[in-house]
Amino acid sequence: MSQTASRARRSPFSRPRPDEGPRATFRQLLPFLFEHKGVLVAVAVLSVVEAVATLVQPLLIGQVIDRVQTGTALGWLLGALVLLVLVSSVVGAYQHYLLQKTGTAVVYSSRRKLISRILHLPVSEFDARRTGDLVSRVGTDTTLLYAVLTQGLADSVGNVLLFVGALIAMVFIDPVLLLTIVGVIGVSAAGVGLLSGRIRVASAQQQERVGELSSGVERAIGSIRTVRAAGATDREQEAVSGMATAAYHAGIRVAKASALVVPVAGIAMQVSLLVVLGVGGMRVASGALSVAELVTFVMFLFLLIMPLASAFGAIASVGQALGALGRIQEVLDLPTEDAGDRAREGAAAVADAPSREGEAAAIAFREVRFAYPAAAVAAREEAAREAQRAIERARLETGDAEPADAPGREVLRGISFDVPRGARVALVGPSGAGKSTVLSLIERFYDPTSGAILLDGDDIRDLPRTALRKNFGYVEQDAPTLAGSLADNLRLASPDASDAECDRALRAVNLGEVVDRSPLGIDTAVGEDGVMLSGGERQRLAIARALLAAPPILLLDESTSSLDGVNEQRMREAIDAVASGRTLIVIAHRLSTVVDSDRIVVLDHGRVVGQGTHSELVQDVPLYRDLAKHQLLV
Structure with missing residues (x-):
């Protein structure tokens, strides 16, 4: 395999190997099944009915053979036999329908649980995990739970009854003949039991490789323009193909382990049948057994082997399902974002209350320190390497690339500043100074390592995140756009906004031309990730959503970085209009956009090195003065 593909497979960003990680147990599978216990009880009852109808048939056939041999009229036997066959067939068909329906319901409910948990995970988990892998758990892993119900587990009650009933009948017919096949059945059952462990491990490995493949495809497609522009299409194809190869080989291992189950069951059946026919033929010849009894015994042998084969299949399917369930359960066991909240009684009311005039600052940082979790840092390093691989391939292969943040390195180092209510405060400084991290902490995507952030005098860790975030309109630096329409994007934060309100918001940020160029108006599609819009239009759409x-x-993070001079001025006018009476925190590299701020906070290497107005900072803070000089503002 190529070096590129090997590196993709051994990426430090990948999760631990499944044979080293958590494994699901059958007990963890039960809650998914018990959600549908009513249907499962019905299936069990139908299994019993079908088993009884099936067990009676060999007995009737034996009597038919006896009557034919003696020349006695068959009477009601044929009618009863036909009726039992019909009952068994109808019940089996309806039972099959219920199993298929319930299996689909189990997949549906497990997907709902996963989606709910994933969308409520802390932001740090998304930093540490690949999107494609999470998507794979929702799509591919949950599908394997379907096989648990549809391949023999749910009708195990009927199968047990069928097995026990056939066993009892065979004891009464000829215990000596039964003893000759017990050893064969025991050996085959032990063999399947040993194989089940291999199937579970191999299945977990397969699902892990499929998750990596989904992540690789998602990354390559998501950055297809960058890949094409860098001439890296073939290298990306090689890397993703390497992941597909790994998934293929993992699937082969599952197939090999599962395939051994089939011949074990087949061999058990064939050997048992040959033994019964050989020994049974001798016992018929000796007069110890009649022909009718031998035929009945053979039929019960089939009924004995059928549930065994079903059980073997169930063991294989459950082994695969437990492998997938381990990955599902890993996500379901993760704490949600709100799990660590120290919410006080009545905190929601405090967070939703109007600002208190004349009291505490709207936002206050008090000796705040913060370091990104090690897993998030590793993820960010890997993402950065992948983004630059096509352009800086030689540099990466020689190991010259340096991570932006090492695990445990503090991004913020005891910063303190106030944002007065109704004021406009700007955060400026060189790249990597910690400006965007400040906004992430205000939104509680992360909590400070130490220190406190206050909202109207209240520690934001004492407020539920949902209530806290109602106070903020946040425009991220990369201005993400959701697939859908302009209106869909606007109503993400304002689901009850009218068409007229959406139209006004779009025109306020100079997106009227986008609205007017399509007869659909605000229902104009923006494409996947907003591909139908320019970078500046995507940024303006994000600002319109907040406005x-x-x-x-x-909270505006580089909100005008993709705008030209004309649109930047119009955007500033729109923000000025909506910011009247509101608190505004702006991050900007272009000082021209923030020189008229009420207060400017200068950050450098995670520390506050100056606060004040533009004129004050030019005089007192060398770093700010240098920034202003480079931008021709002094």
């Missing part, structure tokens, strides 16, 4: 929600505090 439409009209929260008391606006």
Whole structure:
């Protein structure tokens, strides 16, 4: 395999190997089944009915053979036999339908649980995990739970009855003949039991490789323009193909382990049948057994082997399902974002209350320190390497690339500043100074390592995140756009906004041309990740979304970085209009956009090195003065 593909497979960003990670147990599978216990009880009852109808048939056939040999009229036997066959067939068909329906319901409920948990995970988990792998758990892993119900587990009650009934009947017919096949059945059952462990491990490995493949495809497609522009299409194809090869080989291992189950069951059946025919023929010849009894015994042998074969199949399917369930359960066991909240009684009311005039600052940082979790740092390093691989291939292969943040390195180092209520405060400084991290902490995507962040005098860790975030309108640096329409994007934060309100918000940020160029208006599609819009239009759409929600505090991270001079001026006018009476925190590299701020906070290497107005900072803070000189503002 190529070096590129090997590196993709051994990426430090990948999760631990499944044979080293958590494994699911059958007990963890039960809650998924018990959600549908009513249907499963019905299936069990139908299994019993079908088993009884099936067990009676060999007995009737034996009597038919006896009557034919003696020349006695068959009477009601044929009618009863036909009726039992019909009952067994109808019951089996309806039972099959219920199993298929319930299996689909189990997949549906497990997907709902996974989706709910994934969407409520802390942001740090998304930093540490690949999107494609999470998607694979929702799609591929949950599908394997379907096989648990549809391949023999749910009708195990009927199969047990069928097995026990056939066994009892065979004891009464000829215990000596039964003893000759017990050893064969025991050996085959032991063999399947040993194989089940291999199937579970191999299945977990397969699902892990499929998750990596999904992540690789998602990354390559998501950055297809960058890949094409860098001439890296063939290298990306090689890397993703390597992941597909790994998934293929993992699937082969599952197939090999599962395939051994089939011949074990087949061999048990064939050997048992040959033994019964050989020994049974001798016992018929000796007069110890009649022909009718031998035929009846053979039929019960089939009924004995059928549930065994079903059980063997169930063991294989459950082994695969437990492998997938381990990955599902890993996500379901993760704490949600709100799990660590120290929410006080009535905190939601405090967070939703209007700002208190004349009291505490709207936002206050008090000796805040913060370091990104090691897993998030590793993920960010790997993402950065992948983004630059096509362009800086030689540099990466020689190991010259340095991570932006080492695990445990503090990004913020005891910063303190106030954002007065109704003021406009700008955060400036060189790249990597910690500006965007400040906004992430305000939104509680992360909590400080130490220190406190106050909202109207209350520690934000004492407020439920949902209530806290109602106070903020947040525009991220990369201005993400959701697939859908302009209106869909605007109503993400304002689901009850009218068409007229959406239209006004779009025109306020100079997106009227986008609205007017399509007869669909605000229902104009923006494409996947907003591909139908320019970078500046995507940024303006994100700002319009925040402006439409009209929260008391606006957080703008480089909100005008993709705009030209004309649109930047119009955007500033729109923000000025909506910011009246609101608190505004702005991150900007272009000082021209923030020189008129009420307060400017200068950050460098995670520390506050100056605060004040533009004129004050030019005089007192060398770093700010240098930034201003480079941008021709002094």
